[in-house]
Amino acid sequence: AKDLHHSCQWGYGIRWGDGSTDTGMQRLALSEEDKSVRNWFIQTMKDLKCQITVDEMGNIFAVRPGKRTDVPATFIGSHLDTQPTGGRYDGILGVLSGVEALKRMDEMGLETEGGVGVVNWTNEEGARFPVSMISSGIWAECIPLSKAHGLKEVPTVASLPTAASAPETMKSALQKIDYLGSVPCSYKSTPMAAHFELHIEQGPHLVSAGQRVGVVTAVQAYRWYRLNVIGRDTHTGTTAFEHRADALYAFSRMMVRAREVAKSRGCLASVGIVEAKPGSVNTVPGTVSFSLDIRGPETELVAEVEKELRKDFDGIAAEEGAGIGKPCRVEWTLDFDSPAVKFHEDCIGCVQDSAYAVVADAPVADTKSLVRPIMSGAGHDSVFTSKRVPTSMIFVPCRDGLSHHPEEFCSADDCATGASVILQAVVRYDRK
Amino acid sequence: AKDLHHSCQWGYGIRWGDGSTDTGMQRLALSEEDKSVRNWFIQTMKDLKCQITVDEMGNIFAVRPGKRTDVPATFIGSHLDTQPTGGRYDGILGVLSGVEALKRMDEMGLETEGGVGVVNWTNEEGARFPVSMISSGIWAECIPLSKAHGLKEVPTVASLPTAASAPETMKSALQKIDYLGSVPCSYKSTPMAAHFELHIEQGPHLVSAGQRVGVVTAVQAYRWYRLNVIGRDTHTGTTAFEHRADALYAFSRMMVRAREVAKSRGCLASVGIVEAKPGSVNTVPGTVSFSLDIRGPETELVAEVEKELRKDFDGIAAEEGAGIGKPCRVEWTLDFDSPAVKFHEDCIGCVQDSAYAVVADAPVADTKSLVRPIMSGAGHDSVFTSKRVPTSMIFVPCRDGLSHHPEEFCSADDCATGASVILQAVVRYDRK
Numbered sequence: 001a002k003d004l005h006h007s008c009q010w011g012y013g014i015r016w017g018d019g020s021t022d023t024g025m026q027r028l029a030l031s032e033e034d035k036s037v038r039n040w041f042i043q044t045m046k047d048l049k050c051q052i053t054v055d056e057m058g059n060i061f062a063v064r065p066g067k068r069t070d071v072p073a074t075f076i077g078s079h080l081d082t083q084p085t086g087g088r089y090d091g092i093l094g095v096l097s098g099v100e101a102l103k104r105m106d107e108m109g110l111e112t113e114g115g116v117g118v119v120n121w122t123n124e125e126g127a128r129f130p131v132s133m134i135s136s137g138i139w140a141e142c143i144p145l146s147k148a149h150g151l152k153e154v155p156t157v158a159s160l161p162t163a164a165s166a167p168e169t170m171k172s173a174l175q176k177i178d179y180l181g182s183v184p185c186s187y188k189s190t191p192m193a194a195h196f197e198l199h200i201e202q203g204p205h206l207v208s209a210g211q212r213v214g215v216v217t218a219v220q221a222y223r224w225y226r227l228n229v230i231g232r233d234t235h236t237g238t239t240a241f242e243h244r245a246d247a248l249y250a251f252s253r254m255m256v257r258a259r260e261v262a263k264s265r266g267c268l269a270s271v272g273i274v275e276a277k278p279g280s281v282n283t284v285p286g287t288v289s290f291s292l293d294i295r296g297p298e299t300e301l302v303a304e305v306e307k308e309l310r311k312d313f314d315g316i317a318a319e320e321g322a323g324i325g326k327p328c329r330v331e332w333t334l335d336f337d338s339p340a341v342k343f344h345e346d347c348i349g350c351v352q353d354s355a356y357a358v359v360a361d362a363p364v365a366d367t368k369s370l371v372r373p374i375m376s377g378a379g380h381d382s383v384f385t386s387k388r389v390p391t392s393m394i395f396v397p398c399r400d401g402l403s404h405h406p407e408e409f410c411s412a413d414d415c416a417t418g419a420s421v422i423l424q425a426v427v428r429y430d431r432k
Numbered sequence: 433a434k435d436l437h438h439s440c441q442w443g444y445g446i447r448w449g450d451g452s453t454d455t456g457m458q459r460l461a462l463s464e465e466d467k468s469v470r471n472w473f474i475q476t477m478k479d480l481k482c483q484i485t486v487d488e489m490g491n492i493f494a495v496r497p498g499k500r501t502d503v504p505a506t507f508i509g510s511h512l513d514t515q516p517t518g519g520r521y522d523g524i525l526g527v528l529s530g531v532e533a534l535k536r537m538d539e540m541g542l543e544t545e546g547g548v549g550v551v552n553w554t555n556e557e558g559a560r561f562p563v564s565m566i567s568s569g570i571w572a573e574c575i576p577l578s579k580a581h582g583l584k585e586v587p588t589v590a591s592l593p594t595a596a597s598a599p600e601t602m603k604s605a606l607q608k609i610d611y612l613g614s615v616p617c618s619y620k621s622t623p624m625a626a627h628f629e630l631h632i633e634q635g636p637h638l639v640s641a642g643q644r645v646g647v648v649t650a651v652q653a654y655r656w657y658r659l660n661v662i663g664r665d666t667h668t669g670t671t672a673f674e675h676r677a678d679a680l681y682a683f684s685r686m687m688v689r690a691r692e693v694a695k696s697r698g699c700l701a702s703v704g705i706v707e708a709k710p711g712s713v714n715t716v717p718g719t720v721s722f723s724l725d726i727r728g729p730e731t732e733l734v735a736e737v738e739k740e741l742r743k744d745f746d747g748i749a750a751e752e753g754a755g756i757g758k759p760c761r762v763e764w765t766l767d768f769d770s771p772a773v774k775f776h777e778d779c780i781g782c783v784q785d786s787a788y789a790v791v792a793d794a795p796v797a798d799t800k801s802l803v804r805p806i807m808s809g810a811g812h813d814s815v816f817t818s819k820r821v822p823t824s825m826i827f828v829p830c831r832d833g834l835s836h837h838p839e840e841f842c843s844a845d846d847c848a849t850g851a852s853v854i855l856q857a858v859v860r861y862d863r864k
C-alpha cells in the first residue's frame with residue numbers, strides 16, 4: 001500500500017480530502033506522467049532482479065525466474081494508466097499487488113517452478129485512445145497492430161496538458177515517451193502460463209453485502225461506437241423548429257431513447273463524449289459526434305440493443321429536418337467489440353481456494369460467506385489474456401462502488417486482502 | 433457587390449459550390465482575418481475622404497462630412513465578423529452597403545446637411561465572445577465596459593486556429609490586433625443622428641412570399657444563458673442507471689423539454705454549445721456546461737419560458753441521482769438579455785418610402801406588395817442604437833431563409849435593391 005501511493009505521485013489528480021493520499025489520478029496512457037511511473041516500475045522490478053521486456057505496444061513484462069526455464073511464467077497483470085478523473089486503485093492496485101507479491105516471495109525465499117511475472121498493459125482504460133484493453137488485445141492477436149498504432153487520441157482529452165495540439169496516434173505517443181519496444185506484441189513472443197488480475201470491483205455488490213473478496217468468473221459483453229449525426233447549421237433566432245435539422249436535438253432524443261432500450265433488456269447504454277459543431281450560442285449545431293458504450297451480461301443482448309437503437313436513431317434522425325426535406329442522418333462506427341467472457345476453471349479454483357484461506361480468520365461464523373463469485377461489469381486485460389491462456393480475477397470492495405471518479409477508494413485492509421489472495425493464487429497455480 | 437466579395441477574401445470558410453465566391457465565411461471577431469478586413473475597411477474609407485474614429489471596443493466609425501458641422505452624422509452600420517460556419521452576407525452586406533452608398537454619393541456629387549457615416553461594430557455575432565451586439569451595447573451604455581473587456585472567448589471556437597491556447601478576453605484580443613482605440617465607447621463621444629442597417633432577413637418570410645424588401649419595425653426578445661449541470665463521474669460499465677447522476681443524460685432531457693416548452697408559447701429555445709466532462713468513452717459525465725438561447729416576440733413570453741424551464745430543469749436534475757441521494761444540480765447564469773424592441777416611426781417611414789420608390793419599376797401590378805413590414809428574429813446592432821437614436825432596418829431575402837451556414841446566399845439583385853433602399857433612406861432622413 002505504501003508502494004501504491006508512492007506510485008501515485010506521478011499524475012495525481014483532483015483532491016477530495018485532507019489526507020496526503022486523498023486525491024484522484026489523472027494519468028492518461030502514454031502521457032509524461034505515465035512515462036515517469038513506467039520508469040519507476042522498471043527500476044523497481046530490476047531491483048527485484050526481474051528480466052524486463054518492453055514490446056511494440058509499450059507493454060512492460062517483468063519476470064522473476066523460477067526453477068524451470070522451459071515453461072512460461074505465471075503473470076500478475078493490470079495497468080498503470082487512469083481515466084482523466086480517475087482514482088488511485090483502478091488498475092494501479094493490480095500492478096502494485098504484483099510488485100508486492102514478488103517482494104513477499106523474496107522475503108520468504110520462495111522458489112517457484114515456473115517464473116512469476118508482472119505485466120503493465122498499455123492504455124487499458126481506453127480513455128486517451130478510445131479502445132479499451134487494446135494492448136492486451138494485440139498481445140492476444142485479437143486486434144491488428146496497425147489499428148492500434150494508427151489510433152488517434154480523443155479530442156476531449158487532447159486538450160489536457162498531457163497531449164499535443166494535433167492529436168497523437170498511439171505510435172507517435174509511444175515514441176514520444178520512449179516506450180515503443182522492438183519485441184513483437186504477441187502471446188507467441190511473450191508467452192504466459194496463466195494471467196491473474198486483482199482489481200477493485202468498481203461496483204456496489206461486495207461493499208453493500210459486506211463481503212471481502214469477489215471470485216470473478218466472467219465479464220459482461222460490451223461494444224463501443226462512435227456516432228455522427230449530420231443535420232444543418234442554421235440561425236437559432238430565425239429558424240422555426242419545423243425548419244431545423246438540429247443535430248444536437250436529435251442527439252438528445254437518442255440519448256434518452258438509448259437508456260430506455262438498454263433498460264428494457266437489462267443492459268447499460270452510456271454516452272461519455274459529445275461534441276457539437278460549430279459550437280456557437282446562436283447557431284443550431286449541424287454536426288454532433290458522440291461515443292456510445294453498450295453493455296450487457298450476454299453478447300446477444302448487446303447486439304439486440306444495438307439493433308433496436310439503429311432503428312430508433314434512424315427514426316429520430318428522419319423526423320428532425322423532415323419539414324425542410326433535409327432530415328438528419330446518423331452514421332455508426334464500431335470501434336471496439338468485447339463479447340462476454342468466461343474465465344478458466346483452474347484459475348477460478350485457485351482464486352477461490354486462496355480467498356477462503358485468506359478470510360478464514362475473520363471474526364464471523366461462516367467465513368466463506370465473505371467470498372462471492374461475481375461477474376465483472378467492466379472490461380479488463382484479463383478478457384484478452386483469457387483468449388490465449390488460463391485466466392481469472394480477484395475483486396475487492398471499493399467505497400460506494402464508485403470508480404472512474406477521483407474519490408474512488410479501497411481501504412488498506414482490502415488492498416492487503418486482495419494482495420494476499422493473488423499471491424496465494426499464483427503459488428497454487430504454479431504448483432499444479 | 434464586387435466590394436462585398438472582395439472583402440470576403442479575409443476569412444473565407446467552407447466551399448459549397450464551384451463559383452469563385454461560392455464559399456462561406458469564418459471570420460471570428462478580432463481574429464487575424466478580422467484585422468485584415470478592418471485594415472481594408474479603414475483604407476477604403478480614407479480613400480473616400482472619411483474621418484475615422486476607433487473606440488475602445490474597436491468599433492470603427494467613418495464619416496463623410498456634410499454641410500453642417502454642428503449636427504451628428506446619420507449612420508449606416510453593421511458588422512464584418514461572422515459565425516464559425518457563417519456566410520458572406522450576414523453583417524458584411526450591411527457594412528458594404530454603407531461603403532457603396534458613400535461611393536454613389538461621391539459619384540452623384542451629393543452634399544448632405546449632416547455628415548453620413550459608416551460604422552463597423554465589433555463582435556456583433558457573439559460567436560467568439562458570447563454576448564451578441566456587445567459593442568453597440570456599450571456604445572448605448574446598456575452594458576458596462578468592464579464586462580466586455582473581461583469577456584472570455586467560448587471554448588468551442590477557442591480551438592480554432594484563430595484563437596490562442598489560453599482563452600483570450602475581448603481586451604487582450606483587441607490589443608493583439610491593434611484595435612483597442614482610445615476614444616470612449618459611448619453615444620456621447622461618437623454621437624449619431626440616426627442609425628440605419630441593411631441585412632439579409634435570415635428567415636424564410638420574404639423569400640417564400642416572393643417579396644423583395646422587408647421594412648423592419650421591431651426585433652423579438654432574447655436571452656442567452658450558460659448552464660451547468662453537476663452530477664457525478666462514474667464508470668459506464670459498472671454503474672446501474674439508478675446509481676447514476678449522469679449530467680449528460682439530464683442535459684438531454686432538458687434539451688428535449690426546452691423545445692416542448694418554447695413551442696407551447698410560440699417561442700424558440702436552442703442549445704448551440706455543449707461540453708461534457710471529463711470526456712471519456714467509459715466515464716459517465718459528471719459535469720455538463722451548455723448555452724441556452726430563448727427567443728420570443730414579446731419580452732414577457734421569454735421570461736415565462738425561462739420560468740417554466742427553471743422549474744422543469746430542477747425537476748429533471750432532482751430525478752437523476754435520486755437513487756444515490758446525490759441528485760444532479762443545475763446552475764443558471766444569464767449572460768445577455770435583449771428585450772423586444774420597436775424601431776423609430778421616422779426611420780421606418782424613410783425606409784418604407786424608399787422601398788416603395790426602389791421597387792416601383794418592378795413588372796407587377798401592385799409593386800407595394802413587394803414590400804412587407806417585418807419583425808426581426810435575429811438581434812442586430814440596431815437594437816442597441818435604437819435605445820439612443822432613431823433607428824430602423826431594411827431586410828432583403830436570402831435563399832431558403834438560411835443563415836449562420838456557409839451556403840447563406842443573397843442574389844446580386846437583392847443586394848443592389850437593399851443598397852439602393854438604404855442610400856435613399858439616409859438621404860431622406862438627412863433632409864427631414
Ligand SMILES: NC(=O)NCCC(=O)O
Pocket residue numbers: 090124125126132133202377378379380667669714
Ligand atoms: N476496469 C476498467 O475500468 N477498465 C476500462 C475498460 C472498461 O470500460 O470497462
Ligand SMILES: NC(=O)NCCC(=O)O
Pocket residue numbers: 235237282522556557558564565634809810811812
Ligand atoms: N444577425 C445576427 O445573426 N446577429 C447575431 C445575433 C443573434 O443571435 O441574433
